[in-house]
Amino acid sequence: MSAVAPGQAPAGAAGPVAAAQPGTPAFAGARLQRRSLPLQVTVSLFVLMATLGSLAYPGFFSLQVFLNLLIDNAFLCVVAVGMTFVILSGGIDLSVGSVIALTTMVSAWLVEQHGWHPLAVIPLVLLMGTAFGGVMGLLIERYRLQPFIVTLAGMFLARGLCYVISIDSISIGNEFFSELSFIRIPVWGDATITLSALIALAVVAAGVYLAHYTSFGRTVYAVGGNEQSALLMGLPVRRTVIGVYALSGFCSALGGVLFTLYMLSGYGLHALGLELDAIAAVVIGGTLLTGGVGYVIGTLFGVMMLGIIQTLIAFDGTLSSWWTRIAVGALLFVFCLMQRVLTARGGTH
Amino acid sequence: MTSPSPTVQRVLHHRLLWPVVTLVLLLALNAAFNPTFLHVEWRDGHLYGSLVDILNRAAPLVLVALGMTLVIATRGIDISVGAVVAIAAALAAALIGGSLVVKDGAAADVSRFPMWLAIAAALGAALACGLWNGLLVARIGMQPIIATLILMVAGRGIAQLITEGQIITVYYTPYFFIGGGYLLGLPFALFIAAAVFALLYLAVTRSALGLFIQSIGINPAAARLAGVKARRLTVGVYMLCAFCAGLAGLIISSNVKSADGNNAGQLLELDAILAVTLGGTSLTGGRFSLLGSVIGALIIQTLTYAIYSLGVPPEINLVVKAVVVFAVMLLQSPEFRAEMRRLVFRPAAAGGAQ
Numbered sequence: 001m002s003a004v005a006p007g008q009a010p011a012g013a014a015g016p017v018a019a020a021q022p023g024t025p026a027f028a029g030a031r032l033q034r035r036s037l038p039l040q041v042t043v044s045l046f047v048l049m050a051t052l053g054s055l056a057y058p059g060f061f062s063l064q065v066f067l068n069l070l071i072d073n074a075f076l077c078v079v080a081v082g083m084t085f086v087i088l089s090g091g092i093d094l095s096v097g098s099v100i101a102l103t104t105m106v107s108a109w110l111v112e113q114h115g116w117h118p119l120a121v122i123p124l125v126l127l128m129g130t131a132f133g134g135v136m137g138l139l140i141e142r143y144r145l146q147p148f149i150v151t152l153a154g155m156f157l158a159r160g161l162c163y164v165i166s167i168d169s170i171s172i173g174n175e176f177f178s179e180l181s182f183i184r185i186p187v188w189g190d191a192t193i194t195l196s197a198l199i200a201l202a203v204v205a206a207g208v209y210l211a212h213y214t215s216f217g218r219t220v221y222a223v224g225g226n227e228q229s230a231l232l233m234g235l236p237v238r239r240t241v242i243g244v245y246a247l248s249g250f251c252s253a254l255g256g257v258l259f260t261l262y263m264l265s266g267y268g269l270h271a272l273g274l275e276l277d278a279i280a281a282v283v284i285g286g287t288l289l290t291g292g293v294g295y296v297i298g299t300l301f302g303v304m305m306l307g308i309i310q311t312l313i314a315f316d317g318t319l320s321s322w323w324t325r326i327a328v329g330a331l332l333f334v335f336c337l338m339q340r341v342l343t344a345r346g347g348t349h
Numbered sequence: 350m351t352s353p354s355p356t357v358q359r360v361l362h363h364r365l366l367w368p369v370v371t372l373v374l375l376l377a378l379n380a381a382f383n384p385t386f387l388h389v390e391w392r393d394g395h396l397y398g399s400l401v402d403i404l405n406r407a408a409p410l411v412l413v414a415l416g417m418t419l420v421i422a423t424r425g426i427d428i429s430v431g432a433v434v435a436i437a438a439a440l441a442a443a444l445i446g447g448s449l450v451v452k453d454g455a456a457a458d459v460s461r462f463p464m465w466l467a468i469a470a471a472l473g474a475a476l477a478c479g480l481w482n483g484l485l486v487a488r489i490g491m492q493p494i495i496a497t498l499i500l501m502v503a504g505r506g507i508a509q510l511i512t513e514g515q516i517i518t519v520y521y522t523p524y525f526f527i528g529g530g531y532l533l534g535l536p537f538a539l540f541i542a543a544a545v546f547a548l549l550y551l552a553v554t555r556s557a558l559g560l561f562i563q564s565i566g567i568n569p570a571a572a573r574l575a576g577v578k579a580r581r582l583t584v585g586v587y588m589l590c591a592f593c594a595g596l597a598g599l600i601i602s603s604n605v606k607s608a609d610g611n612n613a614g615q616l617l618e619l620d621a622i623l624a625v626t627l628g629g630t631s632l633t634g635g636r637f638s639l640l641g642s643v644i645g646a647l648i649i650q651t652l653t654y655a656i657y658s659l660g661v662p663p664e665i666n667l668v669v670k671a672v673v674v675f676a677v678m679l680l681q682s683p684e685f686r687a688e689m690r691r692l693v694f695r696p697a698a699a700g701g702a703q
Contacts, residue, residue: 153674160667322509329503
């Protein structure tokens, strides 16, 4: 079970959130194991698929293939980290894909048609994404609206705003952007990694820190566990909920910047349906959809899992791309089922 | 000031008042900018005009919104309807296919399988999708949004699997009747939507079914304890919703004479939820109105029509819809209403009293 080591360290830190600590260490251990079971399954499944892929397809087992998982899914990884916080708090954010599209669009528009420097544009779009998420969080918290429907409207709004800027795709020829996107950092031998992948890893690390070692993170867990109790405990629930959606908005905008680097264009149809991939990654990573239980590091594995399914299908060559969607759906089903079984058993104990 | 008579009071407090007012305002807006808007004439053996056009185009949305209303009434949600539309459309188109065969100098229609079989298969597949959703929600106890998310993700893949990633074109004239034909001078799709509405309305108002559904939405545990077969009813409601989506899929694919696994019914789930919300059904379950959802669907279609006819770029549509959703949501929120009341009445009271 050495594979779960990254998951267990933060789990230990998250333990005190369960607060009361009535049981013996042995009891707490059993509880932890049950909570991290989905993550353990994901990691085992990932290793299994990587092994099978390596055995079945020549050239699969190379460092570059695995680094490509991260390179090709860097934006998804960043978005999914934000989504993890939202789901941990018991909410959902359906606007992430369209915020990415809006970010690519605004970046391309300002850089290409207004001659702004990318270094001025990037902070601006990050701020815009954060504000967008923050306003949605405000509506959700202040007016007791359902996160699902508010972020759905946010999704309409962001996509619509893309089309207000331009209906067609705007390609980016800016030197700064293309140089950034071509940066390759050598890792080991011939294997290299892009700047985007490094940023994604940094976001995951920051997410782990934020979730497990700050009071904000603990409040998120507490709100997701039981908002009423959190409120009665005197935790800053309102500020945290707004913060969570602002964080998700920030992550979406950052994901949008990475997506701009990846595609070198702005388009209103970019990242269509990405919110579903992000939710799938979070669920597969072992975060409970009812909130309060989960690990940010699990989300990284969730993203890698989605990536490896795509890679396996690409390596196979005979399977068409739509099998990816079916496989992701099946995986989602298995993990939701597992969550149900786990929570049901937890309830009866 | 005389107090309004009871009839006026009843009208003012009727919950369909605002949806109807919205619809009438939109129609008036259309009529103001387009003088021929309200004009309906008889041409080529059927009624012809903007109003007929709106009704015709709204039919699929009305169907999906009707099914969605009952799902939402049980405190659920079904975000897989778009995928179900795609599956039903793909299956029907793939089974009918058809080719243009010229026989004795005249084009004859040949389908791969009989049309009734294709339609039955498409609706059967839709029902199976609904059964799957219903079992996940009622038996396994998943959150409805997550349970239907699974089919939403996988469903498009399945639809593309059926169409093999292509857009299937149908060359079988009788099939076009469903979405493009006319009966008694009115579009046939309208009759399908009206029949489903009539059946559901009768079932909900003339039997205890409506009460049962409402009770599940208000308190599932209490409903079960009171002897309502909550689980079976929930499964039934999801199956009904998927069936409506299947019908909508048939209408859409027959209207465009093709099936596109990737794009058919795209964002339809959102439009349906919007229609249900506009119609005054509470998203938290319980209170619902089938007629309200029909009006909601008509509002959306009239809005779309208005945007097109006013010459506003159609892409703005999304922004307008978003603003409408935000406004409706806020108006439904008691906290927001209380805040507005404070803002509006406090200064007024301070200035007006003594």
